[in-house]
Amino acid sequence: MNKPVQARTLKTRAKLLDAASAVVAEAGYKALRVEEVVSRAGVAKGTFFAHFRDKDALMDQLIGARALDILETISAGPQPRTARDMVHALKPLIDFVTSERYVFDIVLRYSGAAGISDIGPIAQSFERQYLLSLQWVSHPDLPVRDDIPLELVAEGIGAFLIQAISLKFCALHGSVSVEDRLVPYIEAWLR
Amino acid sequence: MNKPVQARTLKTRAKLLDAASAVVAEAGYKALRVEEVVSRAGVAKGTFFAHFRDKDALMDQLIGARALDILETISAGPQPRTARDMVHALKPLIDFVTSERYVFDIVLRYSGAAGISDIGPIAQSFERQYLLSLQWVSHPDLPVRDDIPLELVAEGIGAFLIQAISLKFCALHGSVSVEDRLVPYIEAWLR
DNA sequence: CTCATAAAATGACCGCGGTCAATATTTAAT
DNA sequence: ATTAAATATTGACCGCGGTCATTTTATGAG
Numbered sequence: 056m057n058k059p060v061q062a063r064t065l066k067t068r069a070k071l072l073d074a075a076s077a078v079v080a081e082a083g084y085k086a087l088r089v090e091e092v093v094s095r096a097g098v099a100k101g102t103f104f105a106h107f108r109d110k111d112a113l114m115d116q117l118i119g120a121r122a123l124d125i126l127e128t129i130s131a132g133p134q135p136r137t138a139r140d141m142v143h144a145l146k147p148l149i150d151f152v153t154s155e156r157y158v159f160d161i162v163l164r165y166s167g168a169a170g171i172s173d174i175g176p177i178a179q180s181f182e183r184q185y186l187l188s189l190q191w192v193s194h195p196d197l198p199v200r201d202d203i204p205l206e207l208v209a210e211g212i213g214a215f216l217i218q219a220i221s222l223k224f225c226a227l228h229g230s231v232s233v234e235d236r237l238v239p240y241i242e243a244w245l246r
Numbered sequence: 247m248n249k250p251v252q253a254r255t256l257k258t259r260a261k262l263l264d265a266a267s268a269v270v271a272e273a274g275y276k277a278l279r280v281e282e283v284v285s286r287a288g289v290a291k292g293t294f295f296a297h298f299r300d301k302d303a304l305m306d307q308l309i310g311a312r313a314l315d316i317l318e319t320i321s322a323g324p325q326p327r328t329a330r331d332m333v334h335a336l337k338p339l340i341d342f343v344t345s346e347r348y349v350f351d352i353v354l355r356y357s358g359a360a361g362i363s364d365i366g367p368i369a370q371s372f373e374r375q376y377l378l379s380l381q382w383v384s385h386p387d388l389p390v391r392d393d394i395p396l397e398l399v400a401e402g403i404g405a406f407l408i409q410a411i412s413l414k415f416c417a418l419h420g421s422v423s424v425e426d427r428l429v430p431y432i433e434a435w436l437r
Numbered sequence: 438c439t440c441a442t443a444a445a446a447t448g449a450c451c452g453c454g455g456t457c458a459a460t461a462t463t464t465a466a467t
Numbered sequence: 468a469t470t471a472a473a474t475a476t477t478g479a480c481c482g483c484g485g486t487c488a489t490t491t492t493a494t495g496a497g
Contacts, residue, residue, distance in 0.1 A: 063474095063475070088453070090453070098476075101457080101478065102477075104454090109454075109455070110454065163351075163354050163412075164351060202437070207431070207434060211409075214406050214409035214431070217409065217412075218405035221408075226365070227365075243402070244435070252445075252492095254492080289446070291484090291485085292448065292487080293445080293446050296446075301483095301484065301485090
């Protein structure tokens with residue numbers, strides 16, 4: 056397992072990530088160009104690809120880190136007592152993932168890692184979301200059906216989350232908010 | 247609304263689609279190169295983009311047409327009487343969508359059309375799958391929960407279908423077949 | 438048939454992600 | 468300090484999707 060050992064490596068990587076974050080802050084994820092990033096970081100293009108397999112791998116880092124951060128904040132919040140509470144608690148995550156169609160595309164593409172060894176931040180955030188849901192539905196304050204394993208209930212929440220977000224980007228169904236669409240799903244699923 | 251009126255236009259379009267199909271048959275969807283397609287079709291590159299907005303639009307046509315075809319065949323089959331029946335009936339569709347990760351990516355990207363005007367074959371196939379599910383759960387032979395609208399039940403089936411397929415491409419969960427994973431979801435959802 | 442106008446086809450060109458052999462820098466052994 | 472092996476950086480180069488001014492071809496009016 057090759058770790059970046061040299062101090063120089065860490066420094067360069069940090070420069071690249073900082074530059075990338077700056078570009079995203081200014082123009083969004085979709086507008087990010089590798090050449091712009093390396094130019095700002097003051098390194099050559101090849102260096103970028105010595106640190107990230109490809110452009111998407113950088114996106115995995117940026118988007119995944121943000122998603123994990125949001126989930127950590129949500130996790131620190133109160134235990135939801137209803138399906139509506141739950142959806143409301145997830146709103147920051149939904150807002151982020153729906154902020155750009157491109158972000159959602161990347162999230163979907165990285166939801167399953169290619170290999171055990173390279174589970175990236177986005178795949179981790181899916182796991183984190185699952186664990187958070189599992190924690191919620193395991194709590195006595197939230198009434199949940201008891202005819203199926205709680206693990207299955209938690210997985211289902213993830214499925215409906217993706218479904219509701221997908222429909223938001225659909226021209227036919229884009230008018231309803233993600234939260235409003237999600238609540239009936241979750242209510243029906245928990246019952 | 248500009249329709250291809252000239253006979254020449256239809257001919258060129260057909261040549262492009264035929265060439266594309268041939269490439270896919272030989273090397274798969276991911277390996278398709280626009281330059282290879284135009285070369286085989288005997289037209290210039292620019293011509294391609296006069297017929298398709300971009301490469302993905304061609305993929306939408308190819309993949310969507312195939313998906314719609316499969317759904318038509320499934321639709322002609324017998325009414326499923328259990329969740330397992332249902333999943334089994336959907337197997338051809340699952341097999342196609344999971345045949346290449348790239349195919350699934352395109353399907354997800356085109357699941358929601360960008361605008362009302364350009365609902366492509368893939369988006370249509372989602373609608374078709376929804377209607378098929380709705381038809382199935384509306385039939386008395388398939389016992390279904392009656393506490394929520396049938397439309398919601400049908401939408402949920404789509405959500406779990408995507409979920410199960412996503413997990414198939416995930417390194418952590420790739421060992422279980424899509425069908426085996428899907429059955430418990432659907433059983434729990436219909437009850 | 439002739440000519441004017443619209444529609445379709447062309448291919449040189451560009452942007453950008455990604456590669457790789459060459460070069461520079463760090464590390465560690467003697 | 469010297470040197471060799473390992474590691475990091477470089478930038479010219481390539482592949483391929485996509486654009487657009489120009490040219491070719493079809494169409495319809497007189």
